Amino acid sequence: MKNSDILVNLLIADIENKTILEAACGAADFSVSASAYSDSVYCIDIDAGRLDSKLAEKLHFQIMDASKMDYADETFDTVILYNAFFHIQSQWIEIERECKRVLKAEGVIYVVGTWKLDVHKMMDVFGDKAKWRNQFLIVEIRK
Numbered sequence: 001m002k003n004s005d006i007l008v009n010l011l012i013a014d015i016e017n018k019t020i021l022e023a024a025c026g027a028a029d030f031s032v033s034a035s036a037y038s039d040s041v042y043c044i045d046i047d048a049g050r051l052d053s054k055l056a057e058k059l060h061f062q063i064m065d066a067s068k069m070d071y072a073d074e075t076f077d078t079v080i081l082y083n084a085f086f087h088i089q090s091q092w093i094e095i096e097r098e099c100k101r102v103l104k105a106e107g108v109i110y111v112v113g114t115w116k117l118d119v120h121k122m123m124d125v126f127g128d129k130a131k132w133r134n135q136f137l138i139v140e141i142r143k
Contacts (some may be wrong), residue, residue, distance in 0.1 A: 003114060003135070004033040005084065010133055015109050018077035022083035023066040028059070030112075034080075042076070042091045044069070046112065048059060067094035071102045079109045085125075086117040092125065100143055109141040 008015055008032060015034050022031045023060045024041035035041045035058045044064040064070060066081075066088060079099045081088065088095055099109050111126070113119045122130050126139045 002029065003035065004029040006081070006134065007112060007136055008033045010136065010138075011078075011110060012079075014078045014110070019075070021071070021076040021079045021099075021102065023069075023081050023095065024086065024088050025061070025082075028061065029063040030080060030082040031059055031061075031090050031101065042071075067091045067098055069098050069102055069141060073101055074104045075102045077104055077107050079103055079107070080112065081110070082112045083118055085111055085113055086115070086121050089121050089125065096141070100141075103143055104143060107143060111141070113137045 016037045018032050018038050020038045020041045022041065022043040025031055025045045028043045031041045031043040038058065040058045040060065042060045044062050044066060044133065046063060046065055048061070048063050079102065103109060111122060113122045114136055122137055122139060130137050130139045
């Protein structure tokens with residue numbers, strides 16, 4: 001089982017039958033796994049080069065800056081940033097603001113890391129709000 005599949009199972013209550021956004025998706029591994037359970041998954045990144053044609057029926061990819069999203073307010077039930085924090089940390093304040101804007105009132109943002117670079121930065125920025133669940137360091141942010 002892939003890490004992204006394990007993560008989907010951990011977060012299933014916030015994924016199943018929901019509209020999901022994966023910001024800074026990279027190769028979109030999480031999005032592909034989540035699309036098996038969600039109503040629809042939107043994944044954005046500033047670079048389409050790593051996507052490798054993984055798009056499925058319920059998976060929608062756009063080239064978009066996570067700090068300046070084109071989505072309407074309160075569009076998504078769940079927003080996830082998976083193994084992306086190291087790459088976006090310098091823009092985190094703007095990205096968090098945008099993620100909260102596009103998140104529905106009862107939604108949740110998950111910042112998830114498994115790579116050492118992400119984990120160390122997440123621990124520095126989030127401190128004790130970052131919790132280990134299995135092999136994932138997870139920060140849960142509610143609106």
